[in-house]
Amino acid sequence: MKSASVPPVISRFYVSYEMAHSLRLRLDVTLKIEKTVDRRGTTVRLIGRVRAEDLPEVAKQLAASGPGAVLQLDEVTLVDVDVVRFLNRCETQRVRLVNCSPYIREWMSREQSRSQG
Secondary structure (H helix, E strand, O other): OOOOOOOOOOOOOOOOHHHHHHHOOOOOOOEEEEEEEEOOEEEEEEEEEEOHHHHHHHHHHHHHHOOOOEEEEEEEEEEOHHHHHHHHHHHHOOOEEEOOOHHHHHHHHHHHHHHHO
């Protein structure tokens, strides 16, 4: 009996540039946005690296979500200073940030202190 060929499964992992290049992975696509709606409201989930140029689309998704939107950040791997400032503005506009990594929270706090002082 001949066994069926099983395709390899790739789970969540971080890829070095060299590995990505050898696998011919695209490094320019760094952010995935997932939107879910249930009886409690809308959750916009960000996955991957978030850069300043991604913010117009994130803002558009949040605006379309209406009041009480939730921004899920558990799989955000890297942000820049513009994203940190954007996240601070989101909180002032009552967008709830969920599962934000400690390094991003600390950076948000520092940016907020810097802008107030």
